[in-house]
Amino acid sequence: MVPKNGAPAVTVICGHYGAGKTNVAVNLAIASRRTGRATYLADVDIVNPYFRAADAAEMLRREGVEPLIPLFANSNVDIPALPPLLTSLIEGCGNEKIVVDVGGDDGAVVLGRYAEAIRRRGYEMICVVNRFRPLTASPEDAVEGTREIEAASGLRVTGIVNNSSLGEETSPEDILGSVPYAEEIARLLEVPLVGHAFIPEITGDLSEDRRFTGLTLIPMKRATKSLF
Amino acid sequence: MKGNEAIAEAAINAGCLYYFGYPITPQTEISEYMAKRMPKVGGLCLQAESEISAINMTMGAAASGARAMTSSSSPGISLKSEGISYIAGCDLPCLIVNVQRGGPGLGGIQPSQSDYYQATRGVGHGDLRLIVLAPSSVQEMASLTAEAFDLADTYRMPAMLLADGALGQMMEPVDFSLFEKREVPEKEWAANGHGGKRKKNIVNSLFIDPQELENSVMKRYERYKIVEQKEVKYEEYMTDDADIVLVAFGITARICKSAIAAVRKDGIKAGLLRPITLWPFPKKEIGALADRAKAFLTVEMNMGQMVDDVRLAVNGKKPVDLYTRTGGMIPSVDEVEEKIRAMAASL
Incomplete structure (x- = not known):
């Protein structure tokens, strides 16, 4: 069942709501597709009414990533009906990558339905953390939230991505200041810190900033469009 | 942070220790945030059995002189309307948040501004007004929440924050210190226990004598006139x-x-x-x-x-x-x- 290129078939992106999971998931799916691997992005957010991966469907398709969207996402029907193709994919045995964008906090409960198949298939579960979210502002609170997500989903977090951001007002200093926060969460959870996400359009290219030397940086594109 | 969270945090910062809610998209994060934060600050977040209960609990807390609030989205506000009228009739200050969604009826869960008439004209029966504040950023979700409590206390009347689902769900940075704090009068009318030391305070909207009711409404409208003169933003x-x-x-x-x-x-x-x-x-x-x-x-x-x-x-x-x-x-x-x-x- 181990995919040919060694990377796990399923990548679950979870975290506190508003941590920036969708942006990370969309960018990760595009990066996976660019390696030549067939990639699906499953939006299984059943708690958030709007601002979700479904909004990025057009961008994903342009990049060759197939979005799997809850049947009634962004409509007025508040029903968390997930697409049947997702079950087929997770229970299948192809070489494709399935990136699963989970709803915030206990939105992860939806994973319970797939947990057994995901475990069988091989997975990584990346928890996205954001120091500027009030309920996860301390490493201890972030860890507590992560444990709740693990309990709800029946899966273990295998790594964290630091996505500490203040939206359009994010500065390189904000990200730099969040490095010890992310490192402490990784230490407490005993999982690797995958890297520090940033949007070059907002902060500029941090890879050219010497203060970030030695840190793993994850440059991202904006996945959601502003209303105004 | 999210607009809905900004409202909740700003309310707690403003000394609101009583929140009564009932979940409805797209404002449920207010309840969720309150449920997590209120126990940590010694306050109370109570999920009522209905919107009607929540507004009447808000009335009770406000009558005792406490800063109290409730929140909902459009159909839920319709359910609260009777209680809002009673609150206005009792001259009680409190905050009511409406994170609007599409209507009429069950409507939908996407953002809307279609409760303008309701908020400014017909949020309850009788001659009454609410101070209605309309934020247009997450920052204002916070600063106008803080201001709404002060305005409500100053004029002894309910205030409404009229937001919409987009503002409730979107995320922007917030500075909670950005609002003009004002001196508010002591709540000498509060029914919070006289301890045998003063006259009983009675909070009531029922008047048997029509002349007395007319007088009370006219007195209230004198206050509304001052609000119209001084509080336009x-x-x-x-x-x-x-x-x-x-x-x-x-x-x-x-x-x-x-x-x-x-x-x-x-x-x-x-x-x-x-x-x-x-x-x-x-x-x-x-x-x-x-x-x-x-x-x-x-x-x-x-x-x-x-x-x-x-x-x-x-x-x-x-x-x-x-x-x-x-x-x-x-x-x-x-x-x-x-x-x-x-x-x-x-x-």
């Missing part, structure tokens, strides 16, 4: 030389600003007046602009509700046009831009 954006003045509140005003900036590049002189208080409405200010501008355009996420107030303020001096989307649809910057260009072409 609005923002003007590029109105100095504007030929076309847009009037929009909340999230729609943000969209209008982008459209104005775009048409200005082509020499079209457009500006915006954004009412921040929907009641009291900036009548005088719009009236003054009507002497200088050539035309008005109201942009709303409903079939045209605030436009009535704009027309009353303009008083026939200039034409007032309307651009609306409804049912959860949000006007795009392009749509508003196109509308302004069409108006400019026919000036």
Whole structure:
């Protein structure tokens, strides 16, 4: 069942709501597709009414990533009906990558339905953390939230991505200041810190900033469009 | 943070220790945040068995002199309307938050501004007003929440924060210290236990004698008059030389600003007046602009509700046009831009 290129078939992106999971998931799916691997992005957010991966469907398709969207996402029907193709994919045995964008906090409960198949298939579960979210502002609170997500989903977090951001007002200093926060969460959870996400359009290219030397940086594109 | 969370945190910062809610999209994060934070600050977050219970619990807490609030979204506010009328009739200060969604009926869960009439005209039976504040950013979700409590306490009347789903769900940075704190009067009327040391305070909206009821309503309207004189809030954006003045509140005003900036590049002189208080409405200010501008355009996420107030303020001096989307649809910057260009072409 181990995919040919060694990377796990399923990548679950979870975290506190508003941590920036969708942006990370969309960018990760595009990066996976660019390696030549067939990639699906499953939006299984059943708690958030709007601002979700479904909004990025057009961008994903342009990049060759197939979005799997809850049947009634962004409509007025508040029903968390997930697409049947997702079950087929997770229970299948192809070489494709399935990136699963989970709803915030206990939105992860939806994973319970797939947990057994995901475990069988091989997975990584990346928890996205954001120091500027009030309920996860301390490493201890972030860890507590992560444990709740693990309990709800029946899966273990295998790594964290630091996505500490203040939206359009994010500065390189904000990200730099969040490095010890992310490192402490990784230490407490005993999982690797995958890297520090940033949007070059907002902060500029941090890879050219010497203060970030030695840190793993994850440059991202904006996945959601502003209303105004 | 999220707009809904900003409301909750700002309320706690303002000393609100009693929150009564009932979940409904797109405002449930307020309840969720309160449930997590209130126990940590010694406050109470109670999920009531219904919206009606929640508003009446809010009334009880407010009657004891505490800062209390409830929140809901459009259909839930309709359910609360009886309680809101009782609160107004009892002269009690409290905060009611409406994170609007599409209507009428069960409507939908996408953002809307179609409760303008309800908030400014008919939120409950009887002669009554609410102070209605319309934030247009996550920052204002916080600062106007703080201000709403002060206003409510100052004038002994309920205040409403009229937001919409987009503002509730979107994320922007917030500074909680950014609001004008005011001195508020002592609540000598509070029914919080006289301990045998003073006269009983009675909180009540029932008057057996019609003359007494008329007197109490008239006294309340004297207070409303002061609110109308002193508490009008609005923002003007590029109105100095504007030929076309847009009037929009909340999230729609943000969209209008982008459209104005775009048409200005082509020499079209457009500006915006954004009412921040929907009641009291900036009548005088719009009236003054009507002497200088050539035309008005109201942009709303409903079939045209605030436009009535704009027309009353303009008083026939200039034409007032309307651009609306409804049912959860949000006007795009392009749509508003196109509308302004069409108006400019026919000036």
